[in-house]
Amino acid sequence: MTPTLQTHNYLLRFSIKPSVQRTAVMEFLLNNRIHPTIDEIYMALSPHMPTLSKTTVYNTLDLFVEKGAVRALVIDEKNARYDVDTSAHAHFMCNSCGKVHDIFDVNPVFFQLPESDKFKIQAVEISYSGICNECKGN
Amino acid sequence: MTPTLQTHNYLLRFSIKPSVQRTAVMEFLLNNRIHPTIDEIYMALSPHMPTLSKTTVYNTLDLFVEKGAVRALVIDEKNARYDVDTSAHAHFMCNSCGKVHDIFDVNPVFFQLPESDKFKIQAVEISYSGICNECKGN
DNA sequence: CTTTGTGCAAATTCTTTGCACCAAA
DNA sequence: TTTGGTGCAAAGAATTTGCACAAAG
Secondary structure, eight states: OOOHHHHHHHHHHTTOOOOHHHHHHHHHHHHOOSOOBHHHHHHHHTTTOTTOOHHHHHHHHHHHHHTTSSEEEOOOSSSOEEESOOSSOEEEEETTTOOEEEEOOSOGGGGSOOOOSSEEEEEEEEEEEEEEHHHHTO | OOOHHHHHHHHHHTTOOOOHHHHHHHHHHHHOOSOOBHHHHHHHHTTTOTTOOHHHHHHHHHHHHHTTSSEEEOOOSSSOEEESOOSSOEEEEETTTOOEEEEOOSOGGGGSOOOOSSEEEEEEEEEEEEEEHHHHTO
16 A cells, blocks of 8 residues: 555656645555556545545646546546556457456557658557456356 | 448348338448447438337447447547448548548458457457648648 | 337436635744 | 636537438439
8 A cells, every 4th residue: 555655756756745634535546457447546535535526636636647647548438437556558458348458468569659651659558458357247 | 332232231130120210321431431429310311201219220220230330430529430340450630620431451460359368358449639631721 | 009219308327517615834 | 905716698609400301223
């Protein structure tokens, strides 16, 4: 479990001013690598922070993405999902339960940005989908 | 330009009953490889079909995806986009103008589905993003 | 007839915005 | 104080749903 003080310093490394809310959101992301939606983060934290508003969660994640501390995933057509691991790795989304998992053993060359005379390519996202083992048995 | 009769037969190949609306939507997709949103399709067709409803466009695209005639793209966080070309190719989305372009010269091995003991992987989507040349000059 | 498709309106869901209050420097 | 952060309520946008009517076989 990442302690709060460590999370605080983690935010500082990205030039993010640590507030109580920002630290709580980042700590949740660091300790729960489930690529949560805004709602999942809000639902997890609000019992411990009754005054927390969903707007603040939106603001906070926008700031984290802007500062490069988290990656916004475009894999779930229903909601935005966020990943605190910004290293080159792929994702798998189960079409049945909707959970998103990391896939780390993808050839690194897949993440190299191709040259193009038509576009200035700045980022790549590799997304797999199918059925996870938990759902296969149903 | 794909003529209507040809589009009609194209739908039959996917076991899709051709109605006037379905044929018009498919013909638009075949002739406009711009990965349109629901709204773009609706806006393009409704002048020629004043009674067309957006619900029908939604229903039609859901059916096309279900029948495997078009691919639903998850690249634009704002709207769903649809691609009539279901072959293995990547996409590029411009962060400035929002247009989505095909990228065909990606190594085919990138589209091979990896084996996994945790998931049954059924599909892959490779999405690049950045700035297109038209937007670079602004 | 009977089944399937269409389209209107309302409802739902996710996200954004405007603004007032609160907190930290 | 002054600046920036938070949170409520309302607005906005995309999508889905319920239902009645139309079309096709």
